[in-house]
Ligand SMILES: Nc1ncnc2c1ncn2[C@@H]1O[C@H](COP(=O)(O)OP(=O)(O)O)[C@@H](O)[C@H]1O
């Protein structure tokens with residue numbers, strides 16, 4: 313049994329690249345539509361909430377609301393991009409398109425495929441998150457150099473949420489189940505994790521829950537970076553995010569093995 | 575390398591309480607075309623997937639190209655080409671892109687793939703379609719591309735799951751011709767099929783399966799001679815039971831399947847004499863084939 317699991321783990325450090333490149337080639341053919349689709353939603357949120365609520369809210373911790381919101385929207389859009397890429401596109405490649413089946417007949421393993429898909433979803437998260445950061449910087453709500461600092465955090469956020477969504481798709485019988493994950497996990501996180509208002513405004517029980525959620529750690533890394541403020545507990549945040557990326561990764565491989573190789 | 579390409583011993587697999595592969599053993603020699611012949615649901619695809627390490631057996635031992643499977647199936651797969659039962663090409667990619675992407679899965683560089691592509695396109699007769707999207711190809715062309723894709727890593731062994739099912743006769747003959755070329759080049763082929771004719775034409779040896787069990791194994795001709803060994807008369811129309819008592823003395827063996835009566839007769843003339851002058855009968859005399867073997871062994875015809 314243990315041997316069975318060993319055989320499906322990533323075979324080496326580079327096999328996954330072929331999967332990433334396959335997805336990149338497919339994406340290139342539809343890049344324009346994909347980029348616009350990924351950007352429209354978070355931009356609407358940023359400007360709608362930022363300007364609309366900004367008038368009412370005034371300053372938060374000494375910055376304008378829209379500058380405060382920008383970091384939250386970058387983290388949120390990275391989360392959403394990685395989640396959706398995995399739940400819909402990777403799920404389609406696993407099921408309807410039979411892409412994974414084709415790859416499994418080559419010398420790649422299930423682990424190589426999952427790793428390639430995670431890297432790809434994280435890439436899309438970086439594209440989506442960075443685009444918002446660029447817009448924020450252009451309008452003067454963030455410093456240009458800060459974008460560079462936030463990119464690793466955006467990428468890590470992408471890996472985390474791709475990894476979590478991998479577990480979801482390894483268990484979900486069909487697309488219909490994704491909506492539960494979306495409405496019960498992803499959307500509440502936006503409000504619990506300080507993306508649109510400070511965590512400190514919530515009751516303390518909620519604050520403690522937020523401290524356990526991955527998006528809160530992403531926001532804690534990305535927002536200070538974009539605002540050029542000193543960040544506290546960087547090691548803790550990175551450590552927590554790494555756990556959230558690595559554990560679901562291995563769990564999903566084991567679950568995919570049960571699902572696809574039975 | 576050893577001369578045994580695939581070695582299965584006492585392999586079992588069940589789903590729930592349904593036994594799908596039941597204590598199966600067989601060995602495929604290097605350079606041979608070995609067929610798994612059986613009706614839908616016999617377990618052919620499951621066996622093919624087990625050989626590739628894509629399904630784990632419950633018990634039993636498997637060695638493929640010298641590697642224990644599934645433990646080291648990845649290393650075996652590096653030298654295997656696969657034609658799956660259902661096409662899984664990249665529909666939105668061009669023919670060339672399909673080959674390129676697949677080559678990368680074997681860690682081939684763009685240059686290595688580019689060097690291999692012209693010969694593969696020629697082999698698949700897709701030279702003029704190199705830059706066409708797969709979605710634009712006919713069923714036969716897709717199947718030939720799947721075959722070309724399976725050859726990208728210059729495999730020693732090809733595992734083909736029903737390579738011609740769903741193709742029209744012309745496209746089927748084209749695939750058969752390609753497969754014979756590959757055999758002439760020394761490739762080993764594991765082929766599953768429910769087509770008797772395909773098995774008879776291509777396979778050096780085959781294993782007849784029913785419900786996951788091996789019911790016969792050997793060279794197609796030898797199996798036919800062993801199990802039947804004479805001419806066959808198919809009789810349509812009339813009452814099969816009445817007719818069979820009439821011709822029984824002259825038949826080695828009689829099978830009734832649906833409306834059809836199969837009479838295995840060492841001397842067909844005598845049987846035909848008995849039936850002469852009977853209205854409403856249609857008779858067909860022919861040499862025995864694998865269909866007859868299957869009918870003989872299982873008491874039923876293989877559905878098509
Ligand atoms: N993953 C699976 N789960 C449950 N049953 C399966 C699975 N795969 C195959 N089977 C069953 O195993 C039997 C053999 O299937 P298969 O190997 O596809 O046969 P064949 O390829 O000869 O048509 C069928 O009854 C099929 O329903």
Ligand SMILES: [Mg+2]
Pocket residue numbers: 618619620659735736
């Ligand atoms: Mg099958």
